[in-house]
Amino acid sequence: MGYGVAFRADNRPNKYFLEAAIEEVVAANADWFWREWQAGREPPCCLECADIRYQPDRPGVVTELVGAGQVLEDEYASCQSVAAYYAGRERAIAGWNDGSGKYDMRYRVVLVPQRHTNVSSYFHALVEGPNGTQDPTKGMRR
């Protein structure tokens, strides 16, 4: 049911390219949560509660961006897919609960550079929102 896009560049994509790609997943995830709630289902509030394993990408080699439904099927996710799950739900839930249907666009995924052995471009994905920046991989099993 999902749709995958493989991007195989000769160089490493920059932070802004990746953040834009992740934003597509966050937007799709917000819609996905909305559809699940409309269907009377209650997807896990976060991937820690869903007992999904946090599996970091191989630094600088590949970046997988996986939508919320597929992450729950895969039972593992790397940080950007975890952050996209969390940001998508946060974006959608207030408008679901108050009946306005509005998305809270203050929630988004940001990439922060990591120090990593001889890899120049390696990021960790965090969720930025009105209450600050959070790392939704914290507490997930490895």
Ligand SMILES: [Zn+2]
């Ligand atoms: Zn939870």
